[in-house]
Amino acid sequence: MTDKTTILDCYTDEPAGLGVPPFVGVWPRYVAGQYEREPTYLTIDDLRWLRYREHVPGATIDPPVGRTHIEALNHTRDPDEIRRVLLEADPLVVIAGVQTPGKYLSARPGTLREVSKLLSSMALRRVLTGPVLTGGTQVRGGLRPQLPQPGDYDALQPFVFDSYEQLQPYALRGAGLIGQMPHMPNRIVEIETGRGCPREEGCSFCTEPLKHAVQWRRAEYIAEEVRTLMELGAQAFRLGKQSCIYSYESGDPAKIEALLSSLAALNPAVLHLDNANPAMVDERRTELFVKYLTPGSTAAMGVESFDPEVARANNLNCTFETAFEAIRTVNRIGGVRGENGCHVLLPGVNVLLGLAGxxxxxxxxNLAALKRLLDEGLLIRRINIRQVVPFPGTALYERAGQKYLRMNRRYYPAWIDKVRREIDVPMLERLFPIGTVLRDLCSEVHNGATTFMRQIGSYPILVAVPERLALQERYDVRVTGILPRSLTAEWIR
Known part of the structure; x- marks a missing residue:
């Protein structure tokens, strides 16, 4: 193994685990940790930037007018250096796999077809790894997944480990890779707490049960990795890579507290969480998360559908009433506003279109249920609506495929628009009333004379400030208006 090994990060987004900037996923760090000498790190943005500069010499990522080119914003070095690294790479390890397609503010994940096209003129030994090797990848909901094509790669190399004892040296050695990543420390690092799905049979669409048996990572291992990353400059962390953080160590409150207290003692600037199965949400566990997390966190609940027939047909993880009770519990305990202007912990709701039945x-x-949440006065940090991608190996792929997407897709645009107007706007008015002060937002991109910014955290609200402010800086703002999924604000000087 030599230092000519190069990692190409195309960014990953899984049901458990996010690695699209500003999130730092686990995959590049773990892969880097397999090598005694740290590999060189490139992103898909580097390939785009190299190609773009070849066609438009003198082009800039953030021109003085117009929009920021997010497709190349996260490049790591200048074009000449990118070209040199690629020519010397042996091998080029490509990390790819989007299995929960989303919308991203300041990055665009790479596709297999794009990588093949951008590398077509280069003779490289190419190795493919990442979530793509379990079912494929697709950056747009409702479409068929992309699968590796014969001849595009010299090797398909799954990253596997039998235990977290085996993983730990990789995680610690690979932590140094963040030193090559752009825009640190304005990024949030995903930290793995467990893998696999604790349910005997998972949801019909989910790829997580295909990847691993259930295993939980010991609190001391997690704290050791966070400490190492903080020594290297990381300041913000999200407990992810698990299907339900409430289920950590079988939901044992003592073990959850041992984990959270050890991390809070390190005093990170941000400590947030991700997925939560509503069936596991109770007062004791929620109290622990509220006690130790920093404000602005979101417990993303995979309700997926409030239709009982769809829930049964897809083996979804909770009933209608279970979802509502979980949302009420998190509101009751976590719905207090913190010093950064956000509530400490609120639920997020995932709705998935195109499921069987x-x-x-x-x-x-679904709309009636969302209106009921509103009528009860409950707070929902965000409602995430996606079209399902039936990945090979899942029950949905085997039993229904795209059948229900084809049947109902014509109804989706009008329905989504209705949710955004009738649910999102009044919900945001409750969450962020005009005049609310939000602190420590990071400016990410420009569009004309507007700067878009967010706090660093799990599912932060998008804020538009009608000034062209310097990027990758921190600002405090005051809310001036509400849009369907975002806010307008003024910079507090």
């Missing part, structure tokens, strides 16, 4: 009535039931 879906009918037009399903959309009506």
């Amino acid at each position: 879906e009918t037009p009535d399903t959309l009506d039931r």
Whole structure:
């Protein structure tokens, strides 16, 4: 193994685990940790930037007018250096796999077809790894996954480990890779707490049960990795890479507290969480998260559908009433506003379109449930609506495929628009009333005379400030208006 090994990060987004900037995923760090000498780190943005500069010499990522070119914003070095690294790379290890397609503010994940096209003129030994090797990848909801094509790669190399004892040296050695990543420390590092799905049979669409048996990572291992990353400059962390953080160590409150207290003692600037199965949400566990997390965290609940028939057909993780009770519990305990202007911990709701058994009535039931949340005065940090991608190996792929997407897709745009207007706007008015002060936002991109910024954290609200401010700087703002999924604000000088 030599220092000519080069990692190409195309960014990953899984049901458990996010690695799209500003998130730092586990995959590049773990892969780097397999090598005694730290590999060179490139991103898909580097390939785009190299190609763009070849066609438009003198081009800039953030021109003085117009929009920031997010597709190349996260490049790591200048074009000449990118070209040199690629020519010397042996091998080029490509990390790819988007299995929960989303919308991203300041990055664009790479696709297999794009990588092949951008590397077509280079003779490289190419190795493919990442979530793509379990079912494929797709950056757009509702479409078929992309799969590796014969001849595009010299090797398909799954990253596997039998235990967290085996993983720990890789995690610690690979932590140094963050020193090559752009825009540190304005990034949030995903920290693995466990893997696999604790349910005997998972949801029909989910790829997580295909990857691993259930295993939980010991608190001391997690704290050791966070400490190492903080010594290297990381300041913000999200407990992720698990299907349900409430299920950590079988949901044992004593073990959850041991984990959280050890991390809080390190005093990170941000400590947030991600996925939560509503069936595991209770007062004791929620109290622990509220006690130790920093404000602004979101417990993303995979409700997926409020239609009981769809829930049964897809083996979803909770009933209608279970979801509501979990949302009430998190509101009651976590719905206090913190010093950064956000509530300490609020639920997020995922809604997935195209599941087995879906009918037009399903959309009506989902809307009625969301209106009920609003009528009860409950706070929801965000409602995430996606179209499902049936990945090979999942029950949905085997039993239904794209059948229900094809049947109902024509209803989705009008329904989504209705949710954004009738649910999101009044919800944001409650969450962030005009005049609310939000602190420590990072400016990420420009669009014309507007700067878009967010706090560093899990599912932070998007804020538009009508000034062209310097990027990758921190600002305090005051809310001036509400949009369907974002806010307008003024910079507090």
